[in-house]
Amino acid sequence: MTIGPGQQVVHHRRFGPDDRAHSYYQYLPVDVGGPMPGLTVELGYDRTAAVIDLGLFGPDGFRGWSGGERQRVTVGPAAATPGYLPGPITSGPWRVILGLYRVGPAGVAVRVEARGQLDPMPEPPPPPPAPAVAPTERPPAAPGHRWVAGDLHTHTVHSDGQLTIDQLAAQARARGLDFLAVTDHNTVSHHPHLAAAAARYGLTLIPGQELTTAEGHASCLGDVGWVDFRQAADDWVQVARERGGLLSLNHPVTAELGWRRPMRAAPDLVEIWNGSSWDRRDPAAVSWWQDRGAGVPVGGSDFHRPGDPPPGTPTAWVELADTDGGPPDPARVLEGLRRGRVAISADPRGPVAVRCEGELCVAGGDRLRVVAADGSVTPITGARFRMSAPAGLARLEGPDGLVLGFTP
Secondary structure (H helix, E strand, C coil): CEECCCCEEEEEEEECHHHHHHCCEEEEEEEECCCECCEEEEEEECCCCEEEEEEEEECCEEEEEEECCCCEEEECCCCECCCECCCCECCEEEEEEEEEEEECCCCEEEEEEEECCCCCCCCCCCCCCCCCCCCCCCCCCCCCCEEEEEEEEECCCCCCCCCCHHHHHHHHHHCCCCEEEEEEECCCCCHHHHHHHHHHHCCEEEEEEEEEECCEEEEEECCCCCCCCCCCHHHHHHHHHHCCCEEEECCCCCHHHCCCCCCCCCCCEEEEEECCCCCCCCCHHHHHHHHHCCCEEEEECCECCECECCCCCCEEEEEECCCCCCCCCHHHHHHHHHCCCEEEECCCCCCEEEEECCEEEEECCCCCEEECCCCCEEECCCCEEEECCCCCCEEEECCCCCEEEEEC
16 A cells, blocks of 8 residues: 555554564565655554564665664654654655564564654753863873773663763763763664764764664764664674774673674674673673684773763773874774774773883772783782783772773
8 A cells, every 4th residue: 555645554463483583574564655744653562572673764775763662753854753864755665674572472463553744753852051071080191192081882862762962972071081982773863963962062972873683782883874783793894894983792791682693703892891781790791702802892881871870881991193182083083992092991080001101001090909811910009000911901900809990
């Protein structure tokens, strides 16, 4: 059936475990007969019996993804539900995409309605004022270089986060962060809004997309456009690199969100410290990374909403060939990550350990200890401490064994 303005098409389907085993993604056709003011899609099912993701493709490709976060979305020429791309509602074959994330043994009945209309959307809240910026304990850097503090894993209302981009940026800047990667799930609808928020709050916002599947999550970092989350992980790596970005495997050992996808290529980065899921003692993520021997070790907060560990918990530090003190150039942040000039701390205010001019240097770590890659332990004395240390991942610990930082 072809729909026009004010018309609708309704699909009734039932999905069970066999459907999921056959094809994780299911597509329902919506044939649009001509230009329309908008297209609204509504998904209904028993949420106690299943978890089903929702997305939309138009004749020209990707138009949005909301995962399991929303059951009604709308797109129009100038506006769209967060997670979806505004633009013309052109004639031709559209497809509603459903991801069968979880389906119980009894299956689930699903109703999908697509209407040729633009539903009203609430006005976003006004941007918060620019905050006071907390001071950071910056570690020593090589001549002509500086260390910048950021977070490589955060979410907004464009996927399953609760803050707008402006609200997230203001909170990150208040914490003293210099850069932030905004990595909403399977969408790039947030990318066009990052530059204005970055200018408003005086920090660098790096475009990101967390490629999210039932077998693992990985963030594509950089202004590389939309990456097809339905493709193989090796394709993600290739596309990211061809377009100048980086691919980071996220929370690889975290229960059902852990990494289980086949992958021959080496990732650029591996998130060994996830602020939302790591207890800062269990060595499983570090061991997983060490066993594979590939990828620069990084950390990210995985911030979604107030009550989560705030942005910068942990903090990703990157050394740049730059001393101007302003918001860092995104390309230089990515290059520093690519080269492995990184460190991780529990907080942007430190303490933090880094490699500098052949030594391991600790800022703000008095009375803590360094555990080197060979297992040797060195007590730290003084607010600025230098020591020789063997190559390999060293960790900064408190007296109770709680990890406070890493440096490769």
